[in-house]
Amino acid sequence: MPTHNAPTPTRTSVSAREVAIVIEASASFSRGMLQGVSRWMDQHEGWMITVDDRERGVPVSGWLLRWNGHGLISGLEESSLPRPWRAGRRAVVHVRGSMPASPLPGVYPDDEAAVRLGVSHLAERGLRHLAFVPGATAAVKELCDSVGRHAADLGCTIDVFDPRRTAIRRGRNDEEDTDAITGWLASLPKPAGVIAASDVRAVRIIEACRHGGMTVPDDVAVVGIGADEVLCGLAKPGLTSITHDWPRIGHEAARMLDAAIRAGRPPSAVVFVPPSELIVRGSSDVMAVEDADLRKALRIIQAKGCTDVSAVDIATEVGVPRRLLDRKFQRVFGRTIHDELQRTKVAEAKRLLVETDDKLLVISVRSGFAHAPQLCNVFKSVVGMSPMQFRKTARSCREKPGAQPRHASRRGS
Numbered sequence: 568m569p570t571h572n573a574p575t576p577t578r579t580s581v582s583a584r585e586v587a588i589v590i591e592a593s594a595s596f597s598r599g600m601l602q603g604v605s606r607w608m609d610q611h612e613g614w615m616i617t618v619d620d621r622e623r624g625v626p627v628s629g630w631l632l633r634w635n636g637h638g639l640i641s642g643l644e645e646s647s648l649p650r651p652w653r654a655g656r657r658a659v660v661h662v663r664g665s666m667p668a669s670p671l672p673g674v675y676p677d678d679e680a681a682v683r684l685g686v687s688h689l690a691e692r693g694l695r696h697l698a699f700v701p702g703a704t705a706a707v708k709e710l711c712d713s714v715g716r717h718a719a720d721l722g723c724t725i726d727v728f729d730p731r732r733t734a735i736r737r738g739r740n741d742e743e744d745t746d747a748i749t750g751w752l753a754s755l756p757k758p759a760g761v762i763a764a765s766d767v768r769a770v771r772i773i774e775a776c777r778h779g780g781m782t783v784p785d786d787v788a789v790v791g792i793g794a795d796e797v798l799c800g801l802a803k804p805g806l807t808s809i810t811h812d813w814p815r816i817g818h819e820a821a822r823m824l825d826a827a828i829r830a831g832r833p834p835s836a837v838v839f840v841p842p843s844e845l846i847v848r849g850s851s852d853v854m855a856v857e858d859a860d861l862r863k864a865l866r867i868i869q870a871k872g873c874t875d876v877s878a879v880d881i882a883t884e885v886g887v888p889r890r891l892l893d894r895k896f897q898r899v900f901g902r903t904i905h906d907e908l909q910r911t912k913v914a915e916a917k918r919l920l921v922e923t924d925d926k927l928l929v930i931s932v933r934s935g936f937a938h939a940p941q942l943c944n945v946f947k948s949v950v951g952m953s954p955m956q957f958r959k960t961a962r963s964c965r966e967k968p969g970a971q972p973r974h975a976s977r978r979g980s
Contacts, residue, residue, distance in 0.1 A: 584828055585615045585636035589627060589643055592620040595795055596664040596676075596813045597642065603817020604640070611825065638824045645671055658827040660820045660834055664793075664811075665702055665765070666710075670837045674819045676811035677839035677965055678702070678792065679710055682762055683717045684809055684845055685790040689760030690721040691914075693855035693865070693899075694788060696756040698726040700772065702764035714762075726755060748772065749779035752787060758855045759787050766791035766798040766808055773802050773850060784853040794846055804849025812843040819964060839965040844922055860885050861895055864904065872911030873935035878904035911935075913949045916942060920958040927954060 588604065590597045597620065608614055617636070621627070631639075632649040638658035645653050645661070652659055661673030682699060689697055699714055701707045711727045718725040728751065752761070752775055763769035769791030776783050783789055783804060791799070794810035819838055827834040854862045863885050867876070881904055882889040893903050900907065916934040919925055925933070931942035946954050 583615050584613050584638070584825070585617070586638050586640070586824065587617045587619065587631065587634065587636055588640045589619045589621070589631065589648075590640075590662075591642055592622060595793065596662075596811065596816070599813025600642070600662055600817035600820070603814035603819070604821045605817075606814065607818045607821035607825075614821075614825075637828045640820050640824055641673075655833045655835075658824060658833050660824045660827070662816055662820050666839065668707075672823075672834040672836060674816050674823060674838045674840060674964075676813075676816060677841045678764065679713050679839070680965070681792045681809045681811065681842040682710065682714050682764075684842060685762035685792070686714060686718050686721065686723065686725070688790060688807070688845055688847075689762070689788055689851065690718075690723050692760070692788065692851060692853055694758060694760035694853075695723050695855075696726075696758070697723050697760045697762070698728060698755055700728040700761065700763040700768050702768070724756075745771075745775055745778055748775040752776060752781060753779050755787070757781075757786050758853070760790070760851070760855075761787055762790045762792075764792055766793040766795045766806060769806055769808070769850070770798055770802050773804075773806070784849065784851050788853050788855070789850040790845075792842075799846070799848060802850065804852070807846065807848045807851040809845045810843045812840050815843075816840050836966055841961065841964070844918070856899060858895055858899065860887050860892060861899060864892060864896075865907075868904075868907055868911055872908055873915045873933070875935065876908070878908065881908075909945055909949065913946055916946060916954065917950075917957065917961070920954055921961045930954070 588601070590600070601618070604616075608616070619627070619631070627643070627647055627649065631652065638660070639648075639652055640660050640662060641648060641652075642662050642664075648659070651657060655672070659672070661671045661675075663670075663673070663675055666675050666678040686697060686699075697718055699711065701710060715725055715727070748771065752759075752772065755761075761769075761772055763772055769789050772787070772789050773783050776787050776789075781787050789806065791806050791808040792811070794808040799806040799808050819840060823834050823836065823838065854865045856862055856865070864881050867881050867884055878893070879889055882892045885892060889904070896902060896904055896907060902910075912935040916930055916936075919930045919933055923930075927939040927942060931937070931939045934942065936942040936945065943954060946957070950957055952960070
C-alpha cells in the first residue's frame with residue numbers, strides 16, 4: 568500500500584474511487600487498521616488508496632484541502648481536517664483507538680465489551696471486589712453503568728475510579744500523583760481486581776502497587792486494554808490485556824465508506840467492534856480463594872479442564888475425597904467440580920467460536936467434549952443459545968444510531 572505525504576491523485580478510470588486514509592503514524596492501532604483496509608481491498612475492486620501517516624500533532628497539509636477524492640478514512644480529530652471534510656459535508660469514516668465521548672460516524676473499538684470481558688476474567692479467578700479505571704475521553708457514565716450491572720450479575724462489587732482524584736494540577740508532580748493513585752488502591756478491599764481502560768494506565772497501576780507495598784496479582788490483580796506487546800512485556804509481572812480487533816475495525820471502515828460513496832451521501836452510523844481476545848499474563852494469574860484444596864483444584868482445572876479429566880481425577884490429585892471437595896466448591900462458588908469443568912470447557916468453546924472458523928467437530932474436540940452434539944447440548948444449557956448463534960452474536964458489531972441529526976444541523980448552520 569503506497570504512502571504519500573502530499574499527493575495529487577489522478578483518475579485512471581471512470582469507475583475508480585479515490586480514497587485517502589489520514590492517520591497518526593505513532594498510534595498503536597494504525598497498522599492493524601490498515602491491514603483491515605488492505606484485506607477489504609483484496610476482496611473488492613475499484614479503490615485507489617492514498618495514505619498520509621503523520622506524527623501526532625502535525626497539522627494536515629494543504630493537499631487534502633485541494634483534493635477532490637471520493638472519500639476519507641480519518642484517525643484524526645475532526646477539527647484537524649480541512650473544513651470541506653468536516654461536519655458531514657463529504658464521505659468521511661472516523662476511526663479511533665478508543666471510544667470517544669461523542670463519536671462521529673465511523674468505527675470504534677467496543678470498550679464496553681472489553682471491560683465486561685475483563686470483569687468476567689477476574690470473577691472467574693475468584694475475585695469479588697473489582698474496580699474500573701475509565702479513560703479520559705470515554706462516555707464514562709454509560710460505560711460504568713453497563714460494567715456495574717455486569718459485575719453485579721456475577722456477584723461482584725465494583726468501585727469506579729474518578730479520574731479527578733489524580734488529575735495532575737498546577738503545582739503537583741508525578742510523585743504526588745502516584746501517591747494519590749496508591750492511596751486509592753490501598754482503600755480497595757483485598758484481594759481486588761482492577762481493569763484499566765488502557766495498557767498505559769494498567770502499567771501505572773502496577774507501579775503504584777509496588778510503590779504502596781501491594782503485590783500483583785495477590786493483593787491487586789490488573790487487566791489492561793489494548794494488548795500493546797511492548798508495554799505488556801515491560802510490566803513486571805507481565806500485563807494481562809484485552810486485544811481490540813484493529814484489522815476488523817479497518818475492514819468495517821472500508822465497507823462503511825464504500826457504501827457511503829455508492830449511496831452518494833455521508834455515513835451516519837456509529838459502529839463498535841468487539842474485542843478479539845484476552846491474553847493472560849502474570850498480572851492476573853491468581854486464584855483468590857483462601858482454601859488451599861480449592862486453589863489446587865482450580866489450578867488443575869485451569870491446566871487440564873479441556874481434556875478428559877473427571878471430577879474424581881481432580882479430587883484424587885488434590886488428595887481429598889470427592890464429596891468433601893464438592894462441598895467446598897458448593898460453599899464458595901455455588902457449584903460442583905463437574906459444573907466447574909463444564910464452565911471451563913464452554914469458556915474454551917466460546918473462545919474458539921469467536922477467534923477461529925473451525926467447525927463444531929473440531930471445536931468440540933479442542934474444548935474437551937466427546938463430540939459435537941455433546942458440545943451443543945451443554946453449551947445451550949449453560950449459555951442459553953446454540954454455539955452457532957453465539958458465534959454470530961459475538962462477532963456482530965454494535966451499532967449506535969443518531970449521528971445523522973448532528974450532521975444535518977451543522978449543514979444547515
